[in-house]
Amino acid sequence: METEAARYIAKGMIIMSMLGTAIGEGIVAAKAMEAMGRNPEVGDMIFPKMIVAMAICESTAIYALVAFFLI
Amino acid sequence: MNISQFIQFKRDMVPIAPDVVFYLWGFPIANSTLSLIFVSFVVLFVAIFISKNISVDNPGKLQSFLEMIFESLVSQVKSVTGSEYHATRIFALISAVFVFVGFSNYLGLVPGFGSITWNGVSIFRTATSDFNTTFAIAFGCLIVFQLVTIHDFGLKGFFLKYIPLDKLAADIKKGVLSPIYIFVTFLIAVLDIIGEFAKGISASLRLFGNMYAGEVLTSILIGLFAFVLPSFWIVFGLLGSLVQTIVFGSLITVFYMQSAGDPRTRSEKGVILQVINSLKKIFIWKQKQQGI
Numbered sequence A: 001m002e003t004e005a006a007r008y009i010a011k012g013m014i015i016m017s018m019l020g021t022a023i024g025e026g027i028v029a030a031k032a033m034e035a036m037g038r039n040p041e042v043g044d045m046i047f048p049k050m051i052v053a054m055a056i057c058e059s060t061a062i063y064a065l066v067a068f069f070l071i
Numbered sequence B: 001m002n003i004s005q006f007i008q009f010k011r012d013m014v015p016i017a018p019d020v021v022f023y024l025w026g027f028p029i030a031n032s033t034l035s036l037i038f039v040s041f042v043v044l045f046v047a048i049f050i051s052k053n054i055s056v057d058n059p060g061k062l063q064s065f066l067e068m069i070f071e072s073l074v075s076q077v078k079s080v081t082g083s084e085y086h087a088t089r090i091f092a093l094i095s096a097v098f099v100f101v102g103f104s105n106y107l108g109l110v111p112g113f114g115s116i117t118w119n120g121v122s123i124f125r126t127a128t129s130d131f132n133t134t135f136a137i138a139f140g141c142l143i144v145f146q147l148v149t150i151h152d153f154g155l156k157g158f159f160l161k162y163i164p165l166d167k168l169a170a171d172i173k174k175g176v177l178s179p180i181y182i183f184v185t186f187l188i189a190v191l192d193i194i195g196e197f198a199k200g201i202s203a204s205l206r207l208f209g210n211m212y213a214g215e216v217l218t219s220i221l222i223g224l225f226a227f228v229l230p231s232f233w234i235v236f237g238l239l240g241s242l243v244q245t246i247v248f249g250s251l252i253t254v255f256y257m258q259s260a261g262d263p264r265t266r267s268e269k270g271v272i273l274q275v276i277n278s279l280k281k282i283f284i285w286k287q288k289q290q291g292i
Helices: A003-015 A017-038 A040-070 B003-007 B031-052 B061-081 B084-107 B131-162 B165-174 B179-224 B229-259 B271-291
Strands: B020-024 B027-030
Touching: A003 A017, A003 A040, A017 A040, A040 B061, A040 B179, A040 B229, B020 B031, B027 B031, B031 B061, B031 B084, B031 B131, B061 B084, B061 B229, B084 B131, B084 B229, B131 B165, B131 B179, B131 B229, B165 B179, B179 B229
Parallel strands: none
Antiparallel strands: B020 B027
16 A cells, blocks of 8 residues: 555544544533523523534544644 | 636645744744734733723723623633632633633634745744644643642642642541552642643643644635635634633633632631742832832
């Protein structure tokens, strides 16, 4: 196998990490929406916490992005 | 000239490392550094201008706009810290980070911003799409927060926060101590110290990765279909820039809340607080001398 081909396969595998991140962020958003729907007054309290939790979930995707550009 | 050449423009991929525009006494000045200085000066001059021309009776458009930004920043910091005291204490630093990062992100969306070239190198590049900038901001803030920890808990409390020797001593007194427990405690201490560095690296990588990916995706979309498609991405970039600014600022605030305690509940005063208090006394004394 050529080196270039191996690089492209590795890049494709890195893109697979989108799957997990999307599911994780979706769960965070869904639960936050659920909580806001049940108790709309605490929406302003939940929103920044949701943003921070999403950012932490997203960090794996960012590591994958950095690895994508490094390969 | 066939049709695919007409709708697809070849554009060079943005490199990860910023291009060096010129050397100042052997010190390389990159294009992201230039835009960083540009952003800082614009923010500084707008702040000076608006604070000179501030008015209560007849607020101008710019003043109203800045007041809106200011109020949203205050509510954001208050909602993340959750306490009035901490919000007022850290607001200056956090709002500076917010304004700088937000303005840098939005400047990258201005058309023609990266198109001005000098010696074949574009002289401006989004400051936050360079890892050096975001790393410097995050690490500078983390150093400040370590000093905040020393200020709030004292030097002893600062070391005990990482290596909980006092809890170990209490367990020795109780007589419930096993070698594995000591080993795990020190392992957690090492992990905490690594975690402090990892916080800065992950927060700065997140901002850099998002902004850099935005630039790369713009280049790819222009190469794919140059006419309508990139505009959708740029509209999405308007939202993305704001979200990334809020995320970065919120994370910095959360790091502050993790490292800060309440100094009002402390009995003995820390080293830094003593130094600051003596400096304050000297400052007040000088002002009195000048007044008389």
